[in-house]
Amino acid sequence: MKSFGSSEHQIICGDAIAILSDSIPPASVDLIFIDPPYNIGKKFQKNKARWTSNEAYLTWCYRWLTLAVEKLNPHGSLYLMSATQYMPYLDLYLRDKLTIRSRIVWHYDSSGVQAKKYFGSLYEPILWAVKDRNNYTFNxxxxxxxxxxxxxxxxxxxxxxxxxxxxxxxxxGNVWYFPRVRYRMPEYEKHPTQKPEALLERIIKASSNPGDVVLDIFAGSFTTAAVAQKLGRKSISIEWEEEYVKIGLKRLGIGGKN
Ligand SMILES: C[S@@+](CC[C@H](N)C(=O)[O-])C[C@H]1O[C@@H](n2cnc3c(N)ncnc32)[C@H](O)[C@@H]1O
Known part of the structure; x- marks a missing residue:
């Protein structure tokens, strides 16, 4: 495990479950954003994200989800993205542990693949859940x-x-239109599932305050941390691919140490 950055913006390179278990104290985080590999065949650098069955994938999801809930402080919020196929299972699992406040649809301009024989997918679901339904941040x-x-x-x-x-x-409302990040857009990074800054901006502004700690357990191109930094929040990011960690170091303007 390698760690970079400062107390304001920390990048931890390694496996999300191991780092959540060993390195993040309980009830220490104000906002958690989770955008896991969706198990729909996207390749992430050397690690191909594929599980042998739906059950194996969901069992893996439940492990990090349980740990993430433990890390949330008593007034914290958790945002979870997933493939439409898996979200119903994760919704059922999460609603036993937190209060679901909104079921959000991120709608975008065009799907990666132009479907000819079915209705192409133009959205991704996002769950927003809170620890205390009577006391949570909503700006x-x-x-x-x-x-x-x-x-x-x-x-x-x-x-x-x-x-x-x-x-x-x-x-x-709970249907959010934001264009997907495309090659040559100023915010573009070389990552297959980079999320738009505008999406994270709405989430971070709504559900955290300046100085709060925002945790992203599958950082990818580090959109969450970059936006948290712009908005004066602290960030902790976990990502196991070194190539993507380099993107994070660049986006956050930090040098590395082992
Ligand atoms: C869907 S992407 C996240 C994209 C990110 N939200 C963004 O805006 O760029 C998921 C990321 O999780 C990373 N990842 C997958 N499994 C992991 C694990 N077990 N521990 C840490 N990172 C992992 C992948 O390398 C990939 O970059």
Whole structure:
């Protein structure tokens, strides 16, 4: 296991389950973002992410999910991405341990493969869960989007005691449109499943405060850590591929030590 960075932004190179077990104290993290290999055949450098059965894959997922929940502080939030095929199982597993606050759909412009004989996939599901349903961070004011209904048509809401113009801003619903990261976009890194900064920006702004600790247990191209740094949060990132750790070091502007 190699570790890089500072107390503000730490990168740990190694296996997620081993590092969660040995190196992250319980109840020490404010926000956890998890974007695991989906077991749908994507190749990640030297480690091919494939399990021999659905059961084997889910058993592996349940192991890191259980550990991640332990690391969350009493008012923390956890965001979990997964393939549409597996999310129902992970949802059932997680709802026994945390309160699911939202089931989010990340919708994007076009699928990697142009389907001709079926409906191409244009979304990925995200679960947002909290440890304490009565006390968790949600910075609604920091993530408002334009309201496309009444305000645009300059309508007045006559249901109110004093008729008032419709709000022009609102908290986003649970279908989020963000384009996928493509080659030549300024944020592009050489990673097969890089997530957009805009997606992580909404999550981190909504569910953490400046100075909070954000943990990403499958860092990939280190989008979570890069956005956490821009937003004044601390970060801990786990990734076992050294090539991707190099991307993280570059994105976070940190030098390495063993
Ligand atoms: C879906 S990608 C994450 C992408 C990331 N969210 C981003 O925006 O770039 C999953 C990552 O987990 C890493 N990974 C897979 N199994 C791992 C393990 N057991 N321990 C640590 N990292 C692992 C892979 O190398 C891959 O980079």
């Amino acid at each position: 609604a004011e920091d993530i408002l989007v334009e309201a496309r209904t009444g305000a645009v048509r300059k309508l007045i809401d006559y249901r109110k005691a004093i008729p008032t113009p419709y709000n022009s801003k609102k908290v986003p």
